[in-house]
Amino acid sequence: MKNNHITYLLLLFIGLAVSCSQEKTSNVPELAIDLDDTKDAILYSQFAKSLDYIELNTNDSCIISGVRNIFLDDDTLILLDRKKAGILIFTSEGKLVNQINHYGNAPEEFIRIHAFTIDPILNRIHILDTFSQKINIYNYNGDFIESIKTTLYVRDFAILKDGIRLCVLPFYEKNLPYGIWTVDREDNIIKKINFDIPKDDKFEFVNLYTNLSDQAFYYYDRNWDNLSYVTKDTAIVKYQINLKQRLKDDLRKKDPETIPLQDFAMMWGFSNSSNFLLLTYYYYVEENPFRWVLYDKETHELTTSTTVINDIDHVQSSSDQIFYLSDKVWCRILDDETNNCNVQLQIINLK
Template sequence: MNCTHKALKRCTLLLVFCLSLGCQSEKKPQNSIHRIEIDPGSNTRPLQLSSISDSLEYIHLQSGNYSFIGSIAHVEEFNGKYYVHDKDQDAIVIFDRKGKYIDRVQRIGDGPGEYRKIDFFDLNKKNSSLEIYDVRKGKVFTYDLYGNFVSSIRVTLICRDFITTPDGDYLFYSPDEYNFFNGTKELGTGLIHVSRNGKEANLILPLGDEKFSPILVSSSLVEYQKNTYLFSNYTDTVYQIKESEVTNKYFVDYGTQIDERALLDPNFTFVNADFAFLKLNPLVTENTISYSFLYKGEDKTTLIDKTSLKSSLFRGTINDIDSGMFTLNGTMINDSDYVSFFTSEMANAYQQYYSSIDISSTQPDSSNYRISQIIDEMKLNNNNPVIIRTKMKAK
């Protein structure tokens, strides 16, 4: 009996040990924290476009009664078509690969399938659909790629950015509003994951504070290769998300901390602020994380190597490929193509910027001529925006 009892005890212990190993092997990996050091006060030079891009193409969007863009907010591309969010007219205007007008989605009203305002827009490539979030109505509207209404779900969240995940769910970035999902489930502030059917919502990244002043930027959420990246303006960290899990954190050490007054006071002056602030024009490629920030009243751009975690700092961008225009205000539409845009106002400001700096050592003498040429072409097209499609370098 004693021998049998001892043997049974040993077997039980062995079974528990084996089960514990099995459980450990099934645990989800913990997210990694990567530290990057940046000296925001270091001397900077303009970024040479040829260092990150191989080529670029200008696509003038056709202008007409239905294709005129009042104020462009966002551009997406799918299956050879461009989907342009016109925030002035609350419409999605569709163009083909060469910029020829195809159709527009504009269903404003209070009837079935109608929204009041396009606060946020994204393409759901998994389901081949257009997703529009109307904050006031508290709904996500789904349309097919021809603008036909498909469905809507109730999502009463106040957010600063919105994106569909590669699997077709939704992420809502809400760092300064304390949210209750559909008025019932308490979530708080941060990054919220909502299921495709709108039945489940979870706070996957607590972030921010309801006392913070809203920081309104064009984009904080970026998708690249089945991952979403959050460029939060309330922390010094870039977060990598896989569906509903934070998988990596890139902490940027500037050597100084954000003055909390900048987060609380909407009238805070940044001219002489001795700390880095904001993450503007976010960009993610295969090997690089990039964004612009403010330091002592100047905008600077950092390129961070994902592998070495080394960073480079620049001020301004020089298009040394074709002497034309370029800006980092767009999105990666696949693994290598980046789509940005220029309005006539931006083009004129860009020309003035080039006229005010010394580019003789980096730019051909024809640079101002090329920019003027593009601006003249825009005028002939009723100043409709230009899409710039850029082929980014693999490394």
């Protein structure tokens, strides 16, 4: 199956005539990050003005094993479970609307959720299943609408106007295409955004890559450690990350299973806003591998720490990820202390 994906993609990319390039503005900020240079803590009060809480009521059914990704669209919360619960849809008050966990081979079913996104214009949920070579589309009530055949093999994608898909494939094997492009509903490539392709690079990190922002997204490229703003036409580098613990270029060309990762780090997740950028790195050290980095865009101050502490109302979380919901709102999953099966969301309203 994977070889078919590769052959198809290579043929499409060879025949592509229209393309555009990743751009760097003349004064791209460079963030020098040393994960050993840590402060006591990053405080909520540095970036948050207030907090709200939402209990996701699953009707006393412990169906959520963890949150892999989450979207907020007006009065609807949509999350992807880390295991087999599929997609769960809630109101903004936390009431369960429906669950999309239709595993199987029927048209409305899927074998695996490789990626999912929302269409906030039409209020639809798009689920990519590369095993079945299709994208299944549901409405916000969880009702099946249609299934679109696709042979595209991607890590992440976004839905733009008129059903155009903005695709991300940051896979560094030299026999695979690498970059971002747009396709129509029939998988015809509209435009390819060219990225520098690393020679003989075999290393890849698989995790959350994008923050969806209207008709675009923010994308962290782990190969070059930079953050770009990507639209249907172009990708503009907004921040270049000079990470001291970055895996060296010569090591990236080796078999990943043979690479000694001790004392190196990778980006684990990020949340962006107009005023702040919060990065999480996984640091291959013996204890406490997660490092948080907060960048204040107004003061240009960088703060690195092993913890992010709630000093506003002191309701703490041990979660190693803060999710991006919008330019004004992030969220964090609270620890389950009541054992009532309901997930508690800490809604972080940004300054």
